[in-house]
Amino acid sequence: MLLQLSPVQGAATLAELDAKDAAGLLGTFTRDQIISRLQLLSPNQVADLVLALPPERREEVLKALPPDISASVTALLHHPADSAGGIMDNRFIAVTADLSVEACIAKLRASSRQRTDELLYVYVTDDFQKLVGVVSLRELVFAASDRRIGEIMNRDVWSLGLTDDQEEVSRRIQHHGLLGLPVVDEQQRLVGVVKLRDAIRVAENEATEDMQLMVGLSGEERLWTPWKNSIARRLPWLGVNLITALGASAVVGVFENTLARWTALVVFLPLISAVAGNTGNQALTVIIRALALGEVAPGDALRVMRKELVIGLANGCLLGLAIGLLAFGWKGSVLLGAVVGAAMLLNQIVGVLSGVAVPFGLRRLGVDPALASSIFVTTITDIIGFFLFLGLATIAIWKFAL
Amino acid sequence: MLLQLSPVQGAATLAELDAKDAAGLLGTFTRDQIISRLQLLSPNQVADLVLALPPERREEVLKALPPDISASVTALLHHPADSAGGIMDNRFIAVTADLSVEACIAKLRASSRQRTDELLYVYVTDDFQKLVGVVSLRELVFAASDRRIGEIMNRDVWSLGLTDDQEEVSRRIQHHGLLGLPVVDEQQRLVGVVKLRDAIRVAENEATEDMQLMVGLSGEERLWTPWKNSIARRLPWLGVNLITALGASAVVGVFENTLARWTALVVFLPLISAVAGNTGNQALTVIIRALALGEVAPGDALRVMRKELVIGLANGCLLGLAIGLLAFGWKGSVLLGAVVGAAMLLNQIVGVLSGVAVPFGLRRLGVDPALASSIFVTTITDIIGFFLFLGLATIAIWKFAL
DSSP: OGGGSOHHHHHHHHHHSOHHHHHHHHTTSOHHHHHHHHTTSOHHHHHHHHHHSOHHHHHHHHHHSOHHHHHHHHHHTTSOTTBHHHHOBOOOOEEOTTSBHHHHHHHHHHHTTTOOSOOOEEEEEOTTSBEEEEEEHHHHHHSOTTSBHHHHSBSOOOOEETTSBHHHHHHHHHHHTOSEEEEEOTTOBEEEEEEHHHHHHHHHHHHHHHHHHHTTOOSOOOTTSOHHHHHHHHHHHHHHHHHHHHHHHHHHHHTHHHHHHOTHHHHHHHHHHHHHHHHHHHHHHHHHHHHHTTOOOGGGHHHHHHHHHHHHHHHHHHHHHHHHHHHHHHHOOHHHHHHHHHHHHHHHHHHHHHHHHHHHHHHHTTSOTTTTHHHHHHHHHHHHHHHHHHHHHHHHHHHTTO | OGGGSOHHHHHHHHHHSOHHHHHHHHTTSOHHHHHHHHTTSOHHHHHHHHHHSOHHHHHHHHHHSOHHHHHHHHHHTTSOTTBHHHHOBOOOOEEOTTSBHHHHHHHHHHHTTTOOSOOOEEEEEOTTOBEEEEEEHHHHHHSOTTSBHHHHSBSOOOOEETTSBHHHHHHHHHHHTOSEEEEEOTTOBEEEEEEHHHHHHHHHHHHHHHHHHHTTOOSOOOTTSOHHHHHHHHHHHHHHHHHHHHHHHHHHHHTHHHHHHOTHHHHHHHHHHHHHHHHHHHHHHHHHHHHHTTOOOGGGHHHHHHHHHHHHHHHHHHHHHHHHHHHHHHHOOHHHHHHHHHHHHHHHHHHHHHHHHHHHHHHHTTSOTTTTHHHHHHHHHHHHHHHHHHHHHHHHHHHTTO
């Protein structure tokens, strides 16, 4: 399919696919077909793809690329793909502070021919390549031509470390409202630049990943991911869900006698399960997004819990009342109405609490707070919800000798 | 709480809240407190907030703002907040094509004092303010100073219409890899610029909105949205879910006799419901995200359906076999194993199909494809799943005269 697209469209498609899927597609291509598409991508995109190719093809592809791209890609391959080093562009312009504005502009002009992308900032380094300042192109244009770069540069230059996590990097660039941030190594030497554009790509991929992780999709699945890969990504978590759902089944099994004596209860099982599961997912979604956008600190968990508790109580009272009246109206039994209504109220509270506890808990365990979180939340609301509902019913049967 | 933050932090918080919530918080502020925070936002952010204030306070706030911001905001108030006109910045620099490069730079320098944000492109207009070209700051710097703007400008300038939808605008800016796009009115006159930064804000809000809409959260809820607003947003869809879940309850009610005669079935209800619901949400999430990122056309529905069908069949066979064997092992009944396994397989197919049908269907109806989609998908898998499961069981009872 990819071969039918023009190289430009093909390159755009490759850039959007997960690197592993893209490398799989490239596997069937000849060397020239690969090269014609890779040339249109940025060095960090090429590096991700090359890394996903089988080792025996990497050398071949790297050799066939134009020398400057090949050198950039090789340098990037030394950094993890999800670090600042892995997403940075290592083509940048650095000048020393003693250069005049005029000489600096002349230097930019000379270097401009090979560069197809926009130039935003000029970085200033000392004799040891250490980053000491930054001048925006705009400041350069507006400065008198005989001034020194050292006089007009901004010394408070924010920078990123090579190993900084890409999501933290993306947030920092967007937070500062800048078009890019420089990357330095351990000796504070300038080694690259992460651009706003790459920060956006990271943020978009993060949003996709969070949404997919919540429902148990490992890695990134795009619409045109081959179905074999889709199955491999979805099935493991469905298997986990099968096992966790057995817990809910077991609870129902424990109360088999209660259900046999009061068959009307069965009808309310799907209702107790569905609405509380949705409540849990509402709270979960708000929190996952707040974590992704860096709007919440770990210490906020208790405050969030308190807010969600109020919401769960209020919604639970209203929904419990509604379903309690309905149950009473259906069978004319006050007891049925009371049991169903109370179970609905209690399970709303379980819903909001698990919606908070799961993402914060996952983060405490050091894994992505979105990971299969929706599966965990609905399992908790099912298990505890059925236990509360059927437990209340059992007490009612015993108390009122039904 | 907001008053305890510094004006800068307060402004950042306001910018992140939904305009209605932010306006609610501002309602308790004095005029001066409002102004000190609004001055730090861009005109389009101020316009969103002013629009959400009670009408009687709008005039007062607009009057108290510095005259240039006030004028920009007033102009923006005429456009819907979710159009290009509503998110554009109407402070831009336009020159005519006959200007020399030197004169153009001088003009920029003169206008630079009032502008705190970075300058990226200079737009070129004719005598009727019609947009005819664009010059990047970089091209301007590198051009010989005696050349005319008309000679160096790029005539193939992409532009946005005032009424273009903000999400389409955001995608176009990111797609072109530009730092901003000009906005023109119906007469092709330049009226503003949408910056990459605002495009990102739109894209991030869209991701948040999609995730929240899926589980039934109207509008945007952030972590610190007041709980009263949170309840108002979540409760209506929980009510809808209560009603749709009644459908699943009704199906269970119809088969009350079957369940009374074969009580082991009850235990498998939560399992059939949970796993297929999750399968549906997996397919749904992939499609919602593809729609949001513009990776899928309406005509693709059938192709997507075919791919998902293959996935549903494969996962359904494996999960059905697993749960069928488990059911057989538990009760030693081949018939129970066969009914539970077949129901699991069939409901996996229902899951993937509803995961495709719901978002494409909602879009066909002209509403957001994410709207309460997760609620609809899980309702469909519950209702059809229970019907298939208990229907198969009824046939089995009848055929084998249990």
